[in-house]
Amino acid sequence: MSKPIITFENVSKRFGKMTAVDDVSLTIHEGEFFSLLGPSGCGKTTLLRMLAGFETPTEGRILIDGQDISNTPPNRRPVNMVFQSYAVFPHISVADNVAYGLVVDKVAKAERDRRVEEALELVQLGGLGHRKPDQLSGGQRQRVALARALVKRPRVLLLDEPLSALDAKLREQMRTELCTLQEKVGITFIMVTHDQDEALALATRCAVMSRGVLQQVATPNDLYEFPASRFVADFIGSVNLFEGVLAVDEPSHAVIRSPDLPVDIFLDHGVTGARGGAVWAAIRPEKIELHKKDGDAAPNLGDAPKGTNAVAGVIKHEAYLGGSSTYEVEIASGRRVKVQRSNLTRWDQEDFKLGETVWLCWHACSPAVLLS
Amino acid sequence: MEQSWKQAKAVFAAALGPPLVWLALFFLAPLAIVWAYSFGHNDGLTEIAISGTFGNYARAIEPLYLKIFLKSAWVAALTTGLCLAVGFPVALAITFASDKAKTWLLLLIMLPFWTNLLIRTYALIAVLRTEGYVNQGFEWLWNLASVFAPLGDFQPLQLLHNNFAVILGLVYVHLPFMVLPLYSALDRLDKSLLEASLDLGAGHLRTLFKVVVPLALPGIASGILITFIPALGAYLTPDLLGGPDSQMIANVIERQFKRANDWPFGAAMSFVLMYLTFIAIAIQALLAKKTPEARG
Structure with missing residues (x-):
């Protein structure tokens, strides 16, 4: 510069x-x-x-x-x-x-x-x-x-x-x-x-x-x-914030355990500057994938261990925005998670109905870890 | 309230009727009578014969009276000019005062309005007369200076019963008429226009004359008008503060109705004064039409 x-x-x-x-x-x-x-x-x-x-x-x-x-x-x-x-x-x-x-x-x-x-x-x-x-x-x-x-x-x-x-x-x-x-x-x-x-x-x-x-x-x-x-995560765009603690913090990966989620959040990188106490995982709505629930096997995006980064929930609210749709999905803890999904084809949004049970999952690189 | 005023004609008439009747009976009718008198002549001591003569008007514009008309216009113009010169900075200061101070300053401007004109004029006499407060103050200063240098006896200034006193009194009485329209025009001004002028490199004086004054022109015009008209017809101030040479047209008119007992001539002069007023209003309306964009 x-x-x-x-x-x-x-x-x-x-x-x-x-x-x-x-x-x-x-x-x-x-x-x-x-x-x-x-x-x-x-x-x-x-x-x-x-x-x-x-x-x-x-x-x-x-x-x-x-x-x-x-x-x-x-x-x-x-x-x-x-x-x-x-x-x-x-x-x-x-x-x-x-x-x-x-x-x-x-x-x-x-x-x-x-x-x-x-x-x-x-x-x-x-x-x-x-x-x-x-x-x-x-x-x-x-x-x-x-x-x-x-x-x-x-x-x-x-x-x-x-x-x-x-x-x-x-x-x-x-x-x-x-x-x-x-x-x-x-x-x-x-x-x-x-x-x-x-x-x-x-x-x-x-x-x-x-x-x-x-x-x-x-x-x-x-x-x-x-x-x-x-503040910044919330002010810029929309975000899902999960408060939790760092259960694992290695140079190569970390795990955040949140009382709001039944599963751990797995991260493909270590957390710098954490001094114990609360941390927040911030996941943007468009970085959460929505999957059909055909049975109990959780989907796995391949970069996180089984049993992490995927939760089941029920679609409680849907807003069709033309280019995309946003959903509010209620998970077991009662917490609602915002998910955004692009309309890639003209029939794209017909798959997901209000009240339907779905899988939410995200990549190990998607959550941002916030210390304040 | 779905109905418009046009539909509710009965309500409209009921609300508008009484004031209209009042105006017609006690304003328009007497005015019409006086107007009729102006075309008449005295017939005996108490009778007025309306003969359709223009003689009264011809007399009203004879040099003797024309001079007084011109003098009144000159005094009114000078008063208006001084009011503008004093009132503009005052209005500007009130505009930029804090909200709390604004209320108080406006109240101070309004306060003389609520005091009887006669009382205010006598108060001014108390200030200006030979033994008045101004002369007392000067005498005190004079005596103080006399301690250091022999100055002789103090000669009080002749401040009362001259044209100076009349102008001072008129400016004092009419200042609120000038300040209030100026204030309302300046207060409406978008302050970011002033900031824009400064931002573009202009100093405060240039901003004042290139932005503030042009945009306040409609306010200045109405301030001039509503100061000039009452000043032109001023009666009490020249009567009480003026000397023998400072009578204005209203004093002459008064004399026709009272001492001279020449109502037709007084009526004619009154209407000449009214026509002058109409002309002033027409000029202002024309000016306002010419600068429509400056009104917002």
Whole structure:
């Protein structure tokens, strides 16, 4: 990865007695599409606003290109922001909106016009410069906000919930466009979102926050497959968590025994950092296979010893989602396990009926072990 | 409530009837009578003959009275300008105050509204007169300075019964009319627009003049209008605070109805004043139509 562009050093922000951001240290590198992800009120927006300069840290420092900008006013920072409400100036034309920051910078008229037209082309609003913002759709207004920020050629572009106000179809489209745009302009993007799909689809790296604290900073793939805590596992996607103890912990394999499951969970790797006490096995719904129950012999996926990683249960709930279906299967302990199954053929889901007894089984590499 | 007002005509009429009757009887009818008077002339001491003459209007725009009309308009305009200059920062400050402080500040703005105008005007007299609080304060400072340098006797400032006192009184009385519409316009402003301006590199002054003021224009226009109109027709303030040269049109009109006992002429001048008001409202409506996008 290239050189660091933004560094948070032990940054805290308190509003009265409320701690919005709690001792965050974070480095973001040049050219990254970085996403701050978390439930509402987790402090992600405050972190972004501190970067823009609308809030100052109570403690700690924020560096851009090695310069401490903690107390620099927003108009003197090499960052620009796309606001959640877009904040397009309603009283001036689209072109004037985009030119606003260039006029402030005293860019000459000819160069200004050229850069405005370029920026509008970039966000596919070429030729709409003369329009007033109230003649644009919501999606187009957002493009104006993007062009207005990008035309200043900032070191970092900040995006506050950029897609939350768009309808589902447009959101999908804008996602792809944002990605392409970032590759084209090569500017570091930092995006705040509460939508995990958005973060996973767009970001090169994500930081998951909860109650002002950074929970995990990782690539989308690592966040999903190797979550660091129960909070992250649960917040990103859907998960089945089984609390238990480590019965066996060898370098080559481990076994977790959970009171919720009649069988052991077998893992094909050892657990690092376990210090005794409770551990959690996290198994994603799509990593559990559903099998017909034709007799009492449990299916075996071959990579786990017989009598592990397979339980019987009854289908209690089914949700057909088109591309896949999710099932809730009740096992002997009364615990319901979420299972997701892809619709590989058009008749795929007809096999499994509500109330049917089925086998659930999973590979030895599927569960993630969580220590907190 | 499935029925719309249009369907429930009886309810509509019952609710709207009494106020309409009240307005017709006690506002429109007297106004019509005065309007009719303006086309009449005195016939003996108490009778007014309505002869359809335009003589009263012709007299109303004679240089003597036209000058007073113009002066009233000038005083009202100056009052409005000063109210805007003082009121805009006040409204801006209230907008950015904390929610708790906002309530109290608005209350402070409203408080003079709930006090009788006469009492407020006399209070101002107590402040401004020769032995008033301002002069007392100055005298105290003067005497204090006299200890260090011989300044001679203190000459009290002539603050009352002149145009200065009238303008001061009018600004004081009309400030809430200006602050409240300005506040409501500024409070509606999306604060992220201001942040966007700062974010794009603009300073606070540029943000104020390029974003805040243009977007608050409708509020500024209505503030100007509802300050200018009552200031134009001000009667009590110039009467009590003004000197011999600071009478405004309302004082002249009053004199026609009372001392001069020339009701037709007073009526004509009243209507000239009303027409001026209508013109002001029409101009504002035209301006508002021109900038529809700034209203939201």
